[in-house]
Amino acid sequence: MFFCSSVKSQEEKLVKADTIAKEVRLSEVVVSALLYERPSLQLSKSVSIIDKSVVRENINSNFIDLLNNVAGFTQVWEYHSPIILRGMNSKRLLIMQNSCRKIGTFPGGYFAQDLNVYGSNKIEIIKGAGSVIYGTGAISGIINVINKAKFGDLKTTGKLSTGYGTNNGEYFGLLDICHRSRNLSIRLNSKYRKTDDYHFGGGDIAENSSVTDKDIGLCLAYKLDSSNTLFFNTDYHYGNWGKPRGFNGPTKYFTEIRNRESSGHADIRYSYHRGGLLEDLSLNIFYDTGKRDYYKYKHSLITGDRTNLDLVHYKNQYGGGRLYSILNISENTKLTLGADGYKFILDNPSEIVDYYNNTKGYRDNIKGAGQSTLGVFLNNEYLGLGDVKIVGGIRYDIAKIEEGEENGKMGSHRNLDAVSGNISMVYSLPNNTFLSFNIGRAFRIPTAEELFTQIISCKGVKKGNPNLKPEYGWDFDLGYRGSILEGRLSWDLALFYNKLEGYINEIGAPKGSGVDFTYENTNAKILGGEISSTYSWINIFNSDDRILANASLSYVYGVDEYKGDKPLFGIPPCKSRFSIQYKSKQVKSIIKSYNFKIESLLDFEQNRVPEIPKDSDVGPWGYLPSASHMIFNMSCGLSLNNLLLSPSIKLKINNILDTEYHPWGSYILGMGRNIKLMIVFRI
Amino acid sequence: MKKIILLLILAASIFSCTKDDENEKQTKQKEVKETFTSLESPYLICAGRNPGGVAFDFIYKGNKGGSNNVDDIKMKELNPDMVVKTVKGQKSETNKSLGGMPSIRLSSKAKGLNYSAQDSKFIGYKSYLKIIKISDIKLDETKFKSDDSSFDLTKLKKGSSGKSLISDIAKEYKKLVIGNKWLKSAHNTIEGDEPIWIIKTSEGKYVKMIVKRFPAIINGKATNGYISLEWSILEE
Numbered sequence: 001m002f003f004c005s006s007v008k009s010q011e012e013k014l015v016k017a018d019t020i021a022k023e024v025r026l027s028e029v030v031v032s033a034l035l036y037e038r039p040s041l042q043l044s045k046s047v048s049i050i051d052k053s054v055v056r057e058n059i060n061s062n063f064i065d066l067l068n069n070v071a072g073f074t075q076v077w078e079y080h081s082p083i084i085l086r087g088m089n090s091k092r093l094l095i096m097q098n099s100c101r102k103i104g105t106f107p108g109g110y111f112a113q114d115l116n117v118y119g120s121n122k123i124e125i126i127k128g129a130g131s132v133i134y135g136t137g138a139i140s141g142i143i144n145v146i147n148k149a150k151f152g153d154l155k156t157t158g159k160l161s162t163g164y165g166t167n168n169g170e171y172f173g174l175l176d177i178c179h180r181s182r183n184l185s186i187r188l189n190s191k192y193r194k195t196d197d198y199h200f201g202g203g204d205i206a207e208n209s210s211v212t213d214k215d216i217g218l219c220l221a222y223k224l225d226s227s228n229t230l231f232f233n234t235d236y237h238y239g240n241w242g243k244p245r246g247f248n249g250p251t252k253y254f255t256e257i258r259n260r261e262s263s264g265h266a267d268i269r270y271s272y273h274r275g276g277l278l279e280d281l282s283l284n285i286f287y288d289t290g291k292r293d294y295y296k297y298k299h300s301l302i303t304g305d306r307t308n309l310d311l312v313h314y315k316n317q318y319g320g321g322r323l324y325s326i327l328n329i330s331e332n333t334k335l336t337l338g339a340d341g342y343k344f345i346l347d348n349p350s351e352i353v354d355y356y357n358n359t360k361g362y363r364d365n366i367k368g369a370g371q372s373t374l375g376v377f378l379n380n381e382y383l384g385l386g387d388v389k390i391v392g393g394i395r396y397d398i399a400k401i402e403e404g405e406e407n408g409k410m411g412s413h414r415n416l417d418a419v420s421g422n423i424s425m426v427y428s429l430p431n432n433t434f435l436s437f438n439i440g441r442a443f444r445i446p447t448a449e450e451l452f453t454q455i456i457s458c459k460g461v462k463k464g465n466p467n468l469k470p471e472y473g474w475d476f477d478l479g480y481r482g483s484i485l486e487g488r489l490s491w492d493l494a495l496f497y498n499k500l501e502g503y504i505n506e507i508g509a510p511k512g513s514g515v516d517f518t519y520e521n522t523n524a525k526i527l528g529g530e531i532s533s534t535y536s537w538i539n540i541f542n543s544d545d546r547i548l549a550n551a552s553l554s555y556v557y558g559v560d561e562y563k564g565d566k567p568l569f570g571i572p573p574c575k576s577r578f579s580i581q582y583k584s585k586q587v588k589s590i591i592k593s594y595n596f597k598i599e600s601l602l603d604f605e606q607n608r609v610p611e612i613p614k615d616s617d618v619g620p621w622g623y624l625p626s627a628s629h630m631i632f633n634m635s636c637g638l639s640l641n642n643l644l645l646s647p648s649i650k651l652k653i654n655n656i657l658d659t660e661y662h663p664w665g666s667y668i669l670g671m672g673r674n675i676k677l678m679i680v681f682r683i
Numbered sequence: 684m685k686k687i688i689l690l691l692i693l694a695a696s697i698f699s700c701t702k703d704d705e706n707e708k709q710t711k712q713k714e715v716k717e718t719f720t721s722l723e724s725p726y727l728i729c730a731g732r733n734p735g736g737v738a739f740d741f742i743y744k745g746n747k748g749g750s751n752n753v754d755d756i757k758m759k760e761l762n763p764d765m766v767v768k769t770v771k772g773q774k775s776e777t778n779k780s781l782g783g784m785p786s787i788r789l790s791s792k793a794k795g796l797n798y799s800a801q802d803s804k805f806i807g808y809k810s811y812l813k814i815i816k817i818s819d820i821k822l823d824e825t826k827f828k829s830d831d832s833s834f835d836l837t838k839l840k841k842g843s844s845g846k847s848l849i850s851d852i853a854k855e856y857k858k859l860v861i862g863n864k865w866l867k868s869a870h871n872t873i874e875g876d877e878p879i880w881i882i883k884t885s886e887g888k889y890v891k892m893i894v895k896r897f898p899a900i901i902n903g904k905a906t907n908g909y910i911s912l913e914w915s916i917l918e919e
Contacts, residue, residue, distance in 0.1 A: 251906075254731065254732050298731035298732065299731075299732075300731075300732060300733060300734060300735075300754060301727060301732045301733060302727075302732075302733050302735070302752045302754045302755045303754050303755065307730075307731050307732075307734050308730075308731050308771075352781065352844050352845055352846070353845075354771070354845065354846075356734040356735075357734070357770075359841070359845035359846060360845045361773075361779075361841070361842065361843055361844035361845025361846060362843060362844070362845075363779040363780075363843070363844055364779075407777050407779075454780065461780070
């Protein structure tokens with residue numbers, strides 16, 4: 001939550017004392033909520049911002065590792081965890097890269113394992129209904145991973161980082177090169193990461209959990225003139241990762257699952273920015289292509305040898321775009337008009353290998369399954385009521401979901417439409433504090449997999465239900481946030497209530513059907529809240545040091561109304577995070593800066609878990625109660641001046657006490673103690 | 684002197700006989716002590732987790748035998764009378780999903796009989812428990828059958844999945860005495876309709892056998908891949 005460098009915007013505030021510039025907490029600015037900059041405190045929903053410096057400070061391994069410390073998010077496993085916000089998985093959480101939708105081929109949605117966390121400048125998280133601007137899937141919120149262009153005086157900088165983690169023999173290397181001038185910004189970034197199997201707390205090995213990541217990305221921005229800018233982003237990812245044996249239940253140790261994937265992304269954006277009636281005009285188009293080979297081996301429990309392999313080749317491509325304009329209708333009214341859409345296509349041929357009986361075969365499965373949407377939206381911000389700001393918007397979408405072709409026969413399709421809307425109010429109280437209220441109606445269209453397709457997953461065989469209807473969420477958010485004492489104390493209290501109509505839930509399939517799971521529409525409600533706060537003490541031992549304390553608490557309660565108010569699947573326990581950090585700058589000596597941090601992560605017990613669907617095996621997560629557990633982490637960092645390549649060293653020790661614990665929902669233990677060291681050289 | 688030598692020879696022969704007796708005793712004791720290391724019901728017959736299946740040798744060296752996993756034989760001279768295993772089949776020409784096809788196969792020297800089909804008074808587990816001696820039932824030797832020697836799954840046409848069609852496998856299973864007829868249907872929860880089988884082992888002994896539940900109930904839950912099967916040698 002702490003933002004270190006100064007930002008040139010109207011909301012920026014620098015406090016000087018004794019002629020030495022001090023860092024105070026600035027009012028952070030976000031773009032993703034309304035498509036133009038607004039201070040996060042003045043929005044009607046809870047916002048979290050993750051700066052790239054935080055990623056490096058935490059030596060995060062991947063996206064889910066990064067999000068686990070953000071109030072409202074929950075991690076189930078290392079690396080391959082579904083992303084869960086407010087008890088809803090990534091099918092109901094829209095994840096974007098430079099405002100371009102990301103779509104995954106996992107049953108649980110997009111896992112973001114193919115996003116390079118070190119490749120972005122900033123990650124903006126807006127919690128709450130976001131369908132008006134972003135369309136389908138933005139029920140619990142949106143995450144936007146942003147590559148920001150930097151223009152300025154001619155400069156080329158580079159950063160080379162290398163690191164090692166003891167728990168899983170992790171080795172990683174990062175390269176980041178930026179070149180900028182007044183009109184041109186180029187950034188090249190790459191990452192290589194390779195691990196062995198990791199160790200659980202207590203020392204046992206999580207077999208088959210090794211990971212290899214290779215990422216490269218290029219961001220280009222060119223200013224045609226003061227109003228017109230072109231942006232181009234492209235990146236490539238290769239991954240090879242396994243799921244720990246036994247992650248999907250104690251009786252499923254005989255399965256071994258690995259994924260080998262590669263994906264590419266490109267987006268182009270044209271931006272026109274000027275004052276006057278037409279403040280902004282933006283057009284972006286994007287294209288993604290990906291391939292994921294899903295290896296599901298089965299082993300003989302008698303000999304331990306591999307007996308079978310189901311190898312599914314997921315091949316997907318999707319693309320889309322958005323056109324919007326921001327109009328200053330009057331001094332107090334800002335109107336955003338826009339349209340966007342996307343199309344997603346999936347093939348999933350598979351191979352079947354029987355090692356025991358020496359047979360091999362294939363299945364075409366489906367070709368050309370997928371969905372497409374087209375939506376138009378209008379969002380209006382009205383500032384003319386003094387201390388009260390009103391924002392309201394409406395959106396209409398049409399969608400087509402296609403079954404695709406199977407065995408040479410064209411399948412069916414469904415046409416759906418959806419209306420979403422939002423109305424919110426932000427009341428500015430004295431002393432930079434704000435009270436907000438938001439009502440939003442968001443939606444999610446069922447995917448082709450949920451409607452039509454039969455797939456093999458780690459959970460078993462899943463078959464779609466062609467009668468599914470769209471999900472709708474009525475989201476009510478109440479917020480109280482502020483920043484006082486010259487930014488030294490800030491807080492964000494967010495309470496939410498989600499009424500989910502047509503919530504698409506998994507159910508066990510009928511006996512003897514040859515299928516393990518299918519889907520049904522149900523009704524559910526999810527309520528809860530998050531509170532997070534930061535306080536800083538300054539001038540502890542000298543004029544350039546401070547102590548920062550961060551605390552957060554999040555709680556979710558979910559009810560499956562279809563099953564007589566039973567616990568809803570996927571509701572995490574109450575979580576608390578606390579950290580205290582000491583930071584100091586010593587510009588006069590060889591030590592540029594140093595910091596030390598201790599943090600505690602407490603997950604309370606969760607006994608409200610759903611019953612396992614009748615006559616089906618356990619799923620890979622979410623059906624087991626979890627005991628409470630507390631993990632301690634520690635980190636420190638040192639940046640050196642006046643040395644060749646200005647090195648900095650970061651040390652992070654996760655799970656210092658090597659605690660054995662079961663993360664909520666998981667059948668396997670969490671990672672044990674991990675000592676990570678990173679050295680950064682600057683050019 | 685001659686008497687002493689004679690005495691010594693006599694003593695040596697007595698000792699050697701005694702040793703032989705002891706050796707024979709030890710050998711007999713060894714034979715008596717070799718107990719059958721057997722699996723217990725429920726048995727894992729999942730095609731993925733135990734592709735070789737479970738072999739039953741009901742009479743092992745003249746004593747009660749038991750079962751071993753085909754891929755992990757514990758008893759050196761196992762001579763199976765019966766094997767329970769599952770193969771995968773393709774559901775149809777157009778539906779290329781796979782399904783499991785379990786079956787019970789008899790060895791070439793064993794024979795079997797569906798006794799419940801012959802005498803409807805003996806059906807279900809309760810009746811099974813009442814059959815203790817051969818004389819408790821009326822066995823007609825002519826009704827015992829062997830598996831058809833032409834049974835051969837390897838010659839069946841393969842679908843695109845690399846597996847034979849389930850319908851073809853089912854047809855081939857009809858050549859087996861027991862095959863997949865040991866239950867009315869998988870997931871059958873009706874109590875008391877399980878057929879009782881009488882098997883004549885390769886040693887000429889009679890064994891009763893019943894499949895109690897498929898999938899077997901483990902920890903109160905029907906568990907895929909496991910079969911609950913019980914057998915016992917009939918007293919003469």
